Amino acid sequence: MSAPNPEGLRLQVDMIKCVGHASCAELLPERVTLDEWGYPIIETDPLPQHLVAHARRAVAACPTLALRVDGKVARVR
């Protein structure tokens, strides 16, 4: 069920663009929770295959275009 997608796709957010509409948390609760100020806390490990389509839907629904799904890692912590 949780096999990672073969391309290593991840859900990532541009925190500068994000203003906390929180539609992502609504659409993809498996990977997105909200902090106390309503901003998304996103699980950035590669998405399991069965969630890739859902993640893309969340990306399309973001009003500020802050979300993306790609294989590039924004930051190494």
Added chain:
Amino acid sequence: MTIMLERGARQGGRAQPGPLPRLLAGGRKLGEHRATYGQIPLRRFASEDGRRKLVRAVTDAGLRGRGGAGFPTGLKMASVAAGAKRPVVIANGCESEPASRKDKMLMVCAPHLVLDGAVLAAHAVGADRVYVCVERGTSVADRLEREIAHRDDPVKWKLVRVPRRYVSSEESALVHLINDGDGRPMAAPPRPYEKGVGGRPTLVDNVETLAHVALIAAYGPEWFREVGTRSDPGSTLVTIGGAVARPNVYEIAPGMRLGEVLDAAGGAVEPIGAVLVGGYFGTWVPMPDGWGLPLTHDRTGPLGTSLGSGGIVALPAESCGLAETARIVRYLAEESAQQCGPCMFGLPAIATDLAAVAYGRCDPATRQRLTRRMAQVKGRGACRHPDGATKLATSALATFADDLETHMDGWTCTGVSRDPVLPLPDRRHRDRSWK
């Protein structure tokens, strides 16, 4: 092996491989500088092959960035040089860190070593344009402009006066300022080394890092490695402040122990409770337990202490570390670019809770909330501002754990009424605008 920069020894003749100082052996004027360090060794690194040789020399020397992150400079140069477009170099001398003044001192005392390093770095990556970024409101930019006028370099110089904001010295903020006149950090990717000034690969290096590049080009990687540690070679500048006899900028060899570094600054003038190492994105080290902690750009000790940008402040045992930290975290919260939610809302909330802890208006819920919020904010900004602030706050709660208990029990802390030790810029010297 330390030297006080303001009394930097002026040797006659060429600087020879050997003891410190390395960075301050020359002079402020071009003539004095050339007499000590010689001409820029550009001819030795002529042609494509030479450029590669220079990058390799910096890589072999093991030089790491002196701006705070300690990233390997040779690696960064190689990435920039590999880009498709002609690269650009930014010499970062903003030094917005209040606990540090080593870059300003270096730019005043050895401007031509920094400029030589920038020319060499530009040559190494194939850039023909160098932006020198300096905080506005100081005389440093004017001085540098005058010194540049005396030089004849194969690069185009551009002096950039940067807003006096803590986060404006971050590399993507400098690129943003140069491109769009807005000194706030940007989201990554792309990183400046991929796509920076004018969409070109951009090498952003701290001015001290560039001065070391000039020395490596002149004397070679083996000479560079004669001081310092295997993973953090060469000398490094630190700004030592607080309760020491001779607060100043010093050139030290990484690997020196914290206690030795304080002794180099004349030693403590009163009992020391803790030392802040690495500026305001740094960590508190308890004393005397931390006396033997070796200081390098690698993380050491239980709290992951590293030299960072080299700001070191000794806090008297009589002072309250929690109150000091609360004050600095409030400052960092005010300095947020207000772009990312967790930083915009999280840092003020953390600062308020820390103040509550410090001034005795807290309960166990405050402490739990602090811990939760710090974990939530960390790593969630476009830049590392929230990470730095929470790192400082986390180390304060650990280092001053006993004090925390006393505060929580409702005892009056005598330390909170003492004058603050950690330096902050005057409000009149802080810009509100990002332009």
